[in-house]
C-alpha cells in the first residue's frame with residue numbers, strides 16, 4: 532500500500548471512530564449519569580442486555596465495522612511508533628508482519644465471536 | 652553501532668527519552684506525546700477487551716465470571732483511565748486531522764519579520780482541546796466514582 536494512502540486512511544478511520552467509539556463509550560461506560568437524563572442504558576453489562584444487543588443484526592454489523600476500523604487505526608499507529616523507535620529498513624518488514632498478523636488475528640477473533648453469538 | 656550521545660544531533664535522536672524532553676517544547680509537542688501515550692493505551696485496552704468480551708460466547712456463567720473478575724477496583728480505575736485517555740485522544744485527534752490537512756493553520760505568508768507561525772496563531776484551538784478533555788475526564792469521574 533502506498534504510504535500516504537495508509538496514513539490518510541488512519542485519519543479517515545479516526546473521524547469515524549469519534550462517532551462509533553463515542554456512542555460505544557457513552558452507552559457502555561456512562562451508565563450512571565446518562566440514565567438520569569433518560570438516555571443510555573442503566574445496566575449495560577448484565578448478560579440479558581449483552582444477549583439483546585448480540586441478537587440485533589444492526590449491533591452485530593456495528594461491531595464488525597467498529598472492530599475493523601479501530602484495529603486498523605490503532606495498529607497503523609503502533610506501526611508508526613515502532614518505525615520511529617527502530618528506524619531502519621531492516622526492521623520495517625518485521626514490523627509490518629507483526630502488526631498485520633496481530634491485527635488480522637484479532638479481527639477474525641472478534642468477528643467470529645460477534646457473528647457466532649448472533650447465531651447461537 | 653554505539654555512536655556517543657554527544658556526537659548525535661540532539662533534537663532527533665534521543666529515542667523514547669525525547670518523547671518527554673529534548674529542548675524547548677511548546678504545548679503542541681506535549682499534546683503529541685500525550686496523544687501517543689493515550690493511543691497506545693487505548694490500543695492495549697482494545698486487545699484485552701476483545702479477549703474479555705469474547706467470553707460472552709460461552710454463555711452467562713462465563714460472562715458473569717469475567718465481569719466479577721473485572722469488578723476489582725484496579726480494573727475500575729483502569730477503565731476510568733481508558734475513558735479519560737479516549738476523550739483526550741479523540742479531541743486532540745480531530746485537531747490533528749484538521750491541521751495535518753492544512754486547515755486551522757492560517758494562510759501561508761512570506762517569511763518577513765514579524766513572522767507568523769501557523770500553529771502558534773491557532774494556539775487557542777490547542778487550549779480548547781485541553782479544557783474540553785479536562786471537562787470530559789471530570790464528568791466521567793463523577794459518573795464512575797461519585798454518583
Ligand code: HEM
Pocket residue numbers: 552555556559560575576580581584585594595597598601640641642644645693694696697700701704705730733734737
Ligand atoms: C471502557 C469502557 C468499555 C466498556 C464498558 C465496553 C463494553 C463492551 C461490551 C460489554 C461489549 C460486548 C458486546 C455487547 O455487550 O454488546 C463490547 C464490545 C466491543 N467493544 Fe467495548 N467497551 C468499552 C470500551 C471500548 C473501547 C475503548 C473500544 C475500542 C478501542 C471498544 C471496542 C469494542 C469492540 C470492537 C467490540 C466488539 C468486539 C467483538 O466483536 O467481539 N470498547 N464492549
Ligand code: HEM
Pocket residue numbers: 538541542545546548549552553601602604605606607608609611612686687689690691693694697737740741742743744745747748751
Ligand atoms: C476517537 C476517535 C479517534 C481519533 C479522532 C483519532 C485520531 C488520531 C490521529 C489524527 C492520529 C495521528 C495520526 C498522525 O500522526 O498523522 C492518531 C494516532 C494514533 N491513534 Fe488515534 N484516534 C482515535 C481513536 C483511536 C483508538 C480507538 C485507538 C486505539 C485502538 C487509537 C490509537 C492511535 C495510535 C496508537 C496512534 C499513533 C500515535 C503516534 O503516532 O504517536 N486512536 N489518532
